[in-house]
Amino acid sequence: MTSADASPPVDWADRANEAARSVTALFGRKLFFLPGTHLGAVKWPAPAWRDGLKGTLLHPWHYWWQAHYADCLVDAGRRELRNGAVLTARFNGAGKPSAGRLASRLVTGVWLRNAFTFVNNYYDDMAWLALAVLRLDGLAAKTCKPGRRRNAGVRRSLTLQFDAACTDDLGGGAFWSKKRDFKNTPATAPIALYYARTGHRAKAQSLLDWLDATLFDPDQGLYLDGARLDPEGNVVIDRAVYTYNQGPVLGAQLELGGDANLARAADVVEGVARLLTVPVQHAPAAPGTAGARRMALRCEGTGDGGLFTGILCRYLALAAVDARLPERTRATAARLVLDTAGALWEGKRLAAPSEGAGSSERPGRYIFSMHAADPADATYPHGAVVELSTQLQAWMAFEAAASITIAG
Template identity: 35%
Template sequence: MAQQMIWGIRAETAQEEWIYNFWNEQLGIMNQMEPCEGTCNDHFVYWWHAHVIDALADGFERSRNPRYLARIDRVIEGVKRLSGDTLLHNYYDDMEWMALALLRVYDATKLAVYKDHVMNLWESIKTAWNGHCGGGMAWKKDQLDYKNTPANAPASILAARLYQRFGDTEDFEWAVRIYRWTKENLVDPQTGFVWDGMNRLGDGKIDYDWEYTYCQGVWIGAGLELFAITGDTAYLSDAVRTAETATARFAPDPGGIMADEGEDDCGLFKGIFVRYLRDLLRIRPDLHPIRRMLFRNAEALWNRSRNERGLIGRSWQGPVEPKVQLSAQLSGLMLLEMVASLPNAAPSD
């Protein structure tokens, strides 16, 4: 059986196990822990559910099964209900993730309702830009002087994708402006490694000791989108340099298995990283070390970090925690969907 078919079956199995283990029919969301024991949704995490929509969109793109779209609609309703009948939020990066996910749903359906959601979010997101730290997008509405990669790189991705779909030159200008600020302030000019943020404590300092996979992933994604628009290979070179640096740092040989980055939000970071590495491989399939790394991690997850119920651990080398957070399950599911979407690829490539 072809490798792509095998991974497609595994991804579909993981989607079914995810729904079985986490879906909350009453709330119309995924439980945020399994087992939930009645309290796991007391603090609703909006941005995890943006990635719930992303993962369901992965399933639809692979299978074209409309049940994924029906589930997405339920999740949107659930998120709105738990957020005060709105998709707007205090955290700019959370809204960016939601807009990116819903733009994918618009791409799949061409239904105006999803575009309307995206554009409403985008109008709020644009208020993040201000003069603190010389520009850049703020992390949240009540801390406008803290600027970080999670609020800037996804905003550049979103603006670039909006330009590609709807042709508003202001969106392209937004994408470039945000990208330039991020590169000048949060990307190591020597290595391309992406730092998390600056001025978190109001002291103007960069958090050099915060090293996270998802910062690398979204920066790679921003470069790919601007390369797609402009054809300027400098953007692609930025993406490749960061991908190679980050892969060497987070998945060093021998073995090349990415480490557990921690609980709560940190459980989602690797899934974001592998999503944008997959996007890079679609443009640069010759980057064989990165391809091999993704497949090694997927094999490790499938064989060592997935229990008899299909729950996935934070560490892709196992073991699975007694209580599995939705964030960790999402990262594992996204890894399986990403390798399933790479054609004719095997770990030995």
């Protein structure tokens, strides 16, 4: 191959910014038109009446989608900071709020929409928000922005919830909800990661030990969904395997380190590559892999499942740049992220001016597929209602790809 034939390197930061602009333009709005607030609409386009007070209250409330929206904005804010935190570095232009400012407004919006509290009935929801606010606070500290007292209050409130969720029932782990009848990976793993990142390492390791003993399937190299007691008092394992469950476990293992955790992290990356990928037909193979079949992470559809693969990408990206892992593991993690992000990017489509009120004023916005293996023209054809979760998933994948290339 000559230098003239070589493809230019992909600017994943620019692609992440395109996703950020699309999501904030199509889904972002104030809560009840209140200044200083921001939330993501669940669907786009939405009937105009849903923008009012009645419509907002009647619209389904997805707390944890907003947490991941905040996390994506923090990703964009960190890139803005690396570019000097100047007005021209903002993802949406010099005349718009910074990504960090939007994330802070979103946290305020969550508090208001959630009836003046950050507490809800699901411990996994709260764990995702706590992780996002922790990262947001790190961004605020570096940029000397306000909101750190509020952020500390969020963490204090939610840490109390996590302490209550983690009991000796079923041998350990964290309850999923306040029904307290099911302990699972979706709650235990992000709580473990939160504990690890806030200095409660023994608590975090205890949760990982329970996951390893109770829900890790060595044949697959992956974590199963959860455990509950049946009416006779026997432990029953829900053997479903979801992409996103692997992500925060991987994050906690890397955060805590140690030979056992790092070895298990490598097992998880291998298990994901072996069992949670699907072939891609519409996107070209990555540079240097001519003739190879393009594989992307399996996606889980719409609704909550629309977030799953993006979450896994976020934590695979950490594995891809962690020098403590074997080179093969790092390369596998990077390939999974870059191939998935590449397929989602190649499969995008433009939002047409005829779609949704005000779209003609927001030209050049993209719709991303809910499945990396299929283009958006197939999964979200013109006129289809698009869910926020699936668009955050693509944005997360692009941010993950950007973090790998920046680190490299």
